Amino acid sequence: MRNGFPFKRRLKVRQVKGGVFRTMFLAATLVGTFVLIVLIVDVLRDGAGWLDWQFLTSYPSRRPEEAGLLSALFGTLWVMAFTALLSFPVGIGTAIYLEEYAPDNRLRRLIQTNINNLAGVPSIVYGLLGLSLFVQALALGRSVLAGAMTLTLMSLPVIIIAAQEAIRSVPESHRLGAFALGATRWQVVRNIVLPSALPGVLTGTILAMSRAIGEAAPMIAISALVYLTFIPTNPMDRFTVLPIQIFNWVSRPQEDFQHLAAAGIIVLLIVLLGMNAAAIILRNRYQQRTEE
Amino acid sequence: MRPENPNPPENAISTYSTSPRRVRKRPLLREASITWLLFGCALVSVLTTVGIVVMLAVQAAGFFRQVSVLEFLTGIQWTPLFDPQHFGVLPLVGGTLLTAGIAILVALPVGLASAIYLSEYARDSVRRVLKPMLEILAGVPTVVYGYFALTFVTPLLRSVFPNMIVFNALSAGLVMGIMIIPMVSSLSEDAMVAVPRSLRNAAYGLGATRFEVATRVVMPAAVSGIVAACILALSRAVGETMIVAIAAGSTPNLTLNPLESIQTMTAYIVQISLGETPHGTLEYYTIFAVGLLLFIMTLLMNLFGQWFVRRYREKY
Numbered sequence: 001m002r003n004g005f006p007f008k009r010r011l012k013v014r015q016v017k018g019g020v021f022r023t024m025f026l027a028a029t030l031v032g033t034f035v036l037i038v039l040i041v042d043v044l045r046d047g048a049g050w051l052d053w054q055f056l057t058s059y060p061s062r063r064p065e066e067a068g069l070l071s072a073l074f075g076t077l078w079v080m081a082f083t084a085l086l087s088f089p090v091g092i093g094t095a096i097y098l099e100e101y102a103p104d105n106r107l108r109r110l111i112q113t114n115i116n117n118l119a120g121v122p123s124i125v126y127g128l129l130g131l132s133l134f135v136q137a138l139a140l141g142r143s144v145l146a147g148a149m150t151l152t153l154m155s156l157p158v159i160i161i162a163a164q165e166a167i168r169s170v171p172e173s174h175r176l177g178a179f180a181l182g183a184t185r186w187q188v189v190r191n192i193v194l195p196s197a198l199p200g201v202l203t204g205t206i207l208a209m210s211r212a213i214g215e216a217a218p219m220i221a222i223s224a225l226v227y228l229t230f231i232p233t234n235p236m237d238r239f240t241v242l243p244i245q246i247f248n249w250v251s252r253p254q255e256d257f258q259h260l261a262a263a264g265i266i267v268l269l270i271v272l273l274g275m276n277a278a279a280i281i282l283r284n285r286y287q288q289r290t291e292e
Numbered sequence: 293m294r295p296e297n298p299n300p301p302e303n304a305i306s307t308y309s310t311s312p313r314r315v316r317k318r319p320l321l322r323e324a325s326i327t328w329l330l331f332g333c334a335l336v337s338v339l340t341t342v343g344i345v346v347m348l349a350v351q352a353a354g355f356f357r358q359v360s361v362l363e364f365l366t367g368i369q370w371t372p373l374f375d376p377q378h379f380g381v382l383p384l385v386g387g388t389l390l391t392a393g394i395a396i397l398v399a400l401p402v403g404l405a406s407a408i409y410l411s412e413y414a415r416d417s418v419r420r421v422l423k424p425m426l427e428i429l430a431g432v433p434t435v436v437y438g439y440f441a442l443t444f445v446t447p448l449l450r451s452v453f454p455n456m457i458v459f460n461a462l463s464a465g466l467v468m469g470i471m472i473i474p475m476v477s478s479l480s481e482d483a484m485v486a487v488p489r490s491l492r493n494a495a496y497g498l499g500a501t502r503f504e505v506a507t508r509v510v511m512p513a514a515v516s517g518i519v520a521a522c523i524l525a526l527s528r529a530v531g532e533t534m535i536v537a538i539a540a541g542s543t544p545n546l547t548l549n550p551l552e553s554i555q556t557m558t559a560y561i562v563q564i565s566l567g568e569t570p571h572g573t574l575e576y577y578t579i580f581a582v583g584l585l586l587f588i589m590t591l592l593m594n595l596f597g598q599w600f601v602r603r604y605r606e607k608y
Contacts (some may be wrong), residue, residue: 014503014504015565016499017501017503018503018504019501022413022502022503024405025405025406025409026409026413027405028401028402028403028405028406028409028575029405029406029409029410029414029422029477030499031402031473032402032425032426032429032470032474032477033422033425033429035428035429035470035581036425036432037434038429038444039432039437039440039444042440042443042444043436043439043440046443073382078438081545084435086369089333090333090336091328091333091481093329093332093334094330094333094334094336094337094355095332095335096330097330097331097332097334098334101327101330101331102331102334110338111334111337111338114337114338114341116550116594116598117341117591117594117595118337118340118522120527120528120590120591120594121344121534121587121590121591122530122531122533122558122586122587122590123533124531124533124558124561124562124583124586125344125348125583125586127561127565128347128348128351128561128579128580128583129340129343129344129347131565132347132351132580133343133347136571138436143599145605149520153336153340155338156336156337157337158509160337163498184323186323195384207431208313211431211432212434214431214434214435215433216433216434216435216533216534217434217534217537217558217562220370220562220565220566221561221565222560230377242503243433243435243534246435246436246439247435247438247534247537249364250435250439250443250538251439252308252526257558258443260445260599261439262439263440265435268433268435268436269436270430270595272431272433276428276431276536277578
């Protein structure tokens with residue numbers, strides 16, 4: 001406060017500093033977007049030329065120009081279907097139990113903490129669990145079923161947490177209204193809670209599925225095989241999935257296989273994009289409905 | 293109440309008893325069985341944890357019967373596939389921490405800065421565009437990041453460091469850093485958004501600029517969330533598998549030089565899994581010993597991160 005002049009000069013400095021950092025913060029936020037664009041352009045440039053009907057309908061081959069990802073594509077579809085079938089009911093069941101049934105006691109908190117911790121377990125550890133529990137102890141072999149069960153255990157925590165959030169967002173007054181009319185707890189859950197929570201649960205499940213099918217690590221522990229020249233016809237068949245096939249092609253030194261890997265990545269990203277779009281559409285419809 | 297109903301509803305027992313107590317029994321039975329069914333679902337996740345711990349412990353025991361824990365934890369040579377065999381896990385741990393460290397060096401400043409931008413600067417319309425971009429980044433499969441690291445980032449880096457090895461820790465670490473930016477950013481942003489408006493307004497009232505409010509009021513108030521975000525992101529980086537398996541190499545190497553080829557714990561597990569090592573051999577058991585150590589490391593980090601949030605959260 002000696003006189004106004006140093007203050008004004010300092011204020012100017014502070015404002016300039018603020019402006020510079022604002023730009024830097026914005027730049028940092030855009031780093032991710034920038035890398036994403038570079039990544040997509042890089043993959044498209046490497047792989048688009050190799051992506052054709054022959055690539056989608058051929059089995060893997062030692063000759064890159066004849067190789068395709070038919071078995072991996074169908075393996076992914078098989079595993080995804082069984083994972084969804086197994087993880088959705090168990091996930092939503094757990095979420096209903098924790099939100100609607102469990103008394104707020106030590107056991108409930110234990111289960112909740114446990115789920116939060118499971119969400120942080122590295123995916124390769126789930127692969128080891130699947131290898132020794134499903135492949136060996138339960139003698140399922142390196143089958144579609146063993147792979148799907150492993151992915152189920154891996155994606156359950158994500159699905160449960162998403163389903164819990166959806167269930168929690170159902171207003172308490174709806175439940176109380178139904179209870180007042182004499183509904184049992186299950187009737188409340190089935191007729192009041194589930195219908196309004198379902199879109200949120202589905203969104204969470206789809207997002208968890210899309211993460212699960214992109215995961216290569218646990219699948220490598222379960223089924224290392226990539227030279228599969230047949231499509232699985234039942235859940236006990238051996239299988240390979242897109243990420244394993246891509247990993248296999250990336251690991252080869254020849255340039256042509258790198259192009260195949262890029263083409264495989266394009267297919268994988270399109271599958272994921274479709275699933276995410278479905279999730280976003282569901283979420284938007286859901287939001288509109290709750291705002292009504 | 294409805295004695296003449298020719299088709300009594302499933303739940304109303306009319307054939308052998310009309311006492312209200314009996315009438316209510318079947319629905320109650322159904323309610324109870326549904327409760328147990330749902331409890332069974334919840335039990336699956338508890339059993340998963342038990343399964344992981346028991347499985348890792350039992351299989352790793354097969355390893356530790358032949359190799360002492362001390363040799364495993366303090367040895368600086370990891371050559372399980374060659375003669376003479378050495379089972380010192382430190383090179384794998386070193387490689388893991390090196391790549392994860394590089395990743396955090398990238399993700400912390402970038403993620404924190406973008407969290408500040410999203411919570412303190414961005415208008416709602418801008419946030420609605422930028423947040424989904426970060427979500428997409430988080431949803432890219434790791435095998436795709438691995439491809440990107442090996443075929444794009446590594447050649448780029450080699451034009452700067454010509455004597456760099458093709459498979460190296462730097463390239464994998466940098467791309468892993470990109471991968472965990474969304475995690476650091478969204479967890480830190482959650483912590484910053486939770487800081488009450490009144491604290492910011494008090495600082496603005498004293499004449500602070502937006503930058504000063506962000507760095508001297510909001511960040512200190514959100515520090516527990518930011519630290520937790522870092523720990524959780526580090527844990528994620530330690531457990532990350534495909535990027536390092538593709539781009540960081542398969543040479544167990546105790547080094548701090550990011551230009552060298554290394555091997556992480558996860559990449560070792562992948563390497564052995566690919567080789568279809570016969571079940572029951574010592575080499576086979578090594579992946580469970582390494583997996584056990586990996587599980588313990590990430591679990592401790594996750595627990596510490598969660599504890600840190602609870603312990604140091606400012607109550608408003």
